[in-house]
Amino acid sequence: MKSVTKLIKPFLDVVFPATCVCCGASTEASGTSICNWCRYDRFERAEVTGKEILPAGVHFQFSLWFFDKGGYLQKLLHDLKYNFMMGAGEELGSLAGIEFLKSVDNNILTVLGEQTVMVVPVPLHRKKERERGYNQARAIAAGFSRTTGWKLTEKGVISREKRTKTQTGLSLADRSENLKNAFQINRKAHFHGAYAIIVDDVYTTGATSFEMAKALLEDGATGVAIVTVAKA
Numbered sequence: 001m002k003s004v005t006k007l008i009k010p011f012l013d014v015v016f017p018a019t020c021v022c023c024g025a026s027t028e029a030s031g032t033s034i035c036n037w038c039r040y041d042r043f044e045r046a047e048v049t050g051k052e053i054l055p056a057g058v059h060f061q062f063s064l065w066f067f068d069k070g071g072y073l074q075k076l077l078h079d080l081k082y083n084f085m086m087g088a089g090e091e092l093g094s095l096a097g098i099e100f101l102k103s104v105d106n107n108i109l110t111v112l113g114e115q116t117v118m119v120v121p122v123p124l125h126r127k128k129e130r131e132r133g134y135n136q137a138r139a140i141a142a143g144f145s146r147t148t149g150w151k152l153t154e155k156g157v158i159s160r161e162k163r164t165k166t167q168t169g170l171s172l173a174d175r176s177e178n179l180k181n182a183f184q185i186n187r188k189a190h191f192h193g194a195y196a197i198i199v200d201d202v203y204t205t206g207a208t209s210f211e212m213a214k215a216l217l218e219d220g221a222t223g224v225a226i227v228t229v230a231k232a
């Protein structure tokens with residue numbers, strides 16, 4: 001297999017040159033899907049403000065960057081959703097993990113260090129996942145799990161049972177109604193006594209992750225946090 005890769009590699013470089021999936025610059029030097037400029041300098045860091053209004057049991061929300069409407073990040077997240085970009089998703093998740101450990105309050109890290117922490121990507125409805133070929137939130141969560149060392153929850157433990165209409169343009173209340181009981185835990189008490197970190201691509205009103213948090217808390221999670229790549 002390796003020799004085949006070696007043989008076709010020069011060909012692949014001609015057809016698919018090593019360029020950043022975000023801005024198109026060469027990634028020859030970094031060997032990554034996303035160039036160093038996009039990873040470290042292009043986007044505005046979303047600091048942990050603590051100002052979000054979160055439901056009971058949801059302790060904090062962390063995003064790597066602020067969403068840039070019409071910009072590179074919006075395009076990147078769109079491509080991530082529809083273009084099967086596992087590698088880029090994992091890179092974003094790894095980066096989010098590193099920044100999370102750097103910027104989150106020490107008290108929080110102490111609390112997390114005392115318990116079992118589970119990384120839980122927001123599941124897609126199975127039909128939607130089949131259409132797209134993968135779940136971008138799982139790719140991000142895999143990267144996040146790798147750099148934080150917290151366990152990635154297996155696929156299927158929690159599933160999305162409702163195929164929700166598009167959330168765009170709905171108020172938070174309407175979104176919540178739209179999402180009611182959308183998530184189902186298929187392995188009862190799997191999260192009992194564990195701290196759950198929900199991972200998704202974008203945090204907008206929080207409606208999706210709040211509904212998911214409800215299911216995790218009902219299953220016995222001690223607390224929930226939300227981590228995303230971008231925050232609108």
Ligand SMILES: [Zn+2]
Pocket residue numbers: 020021022023024025034035036037038039
């Ligand atoms: Zn770039």
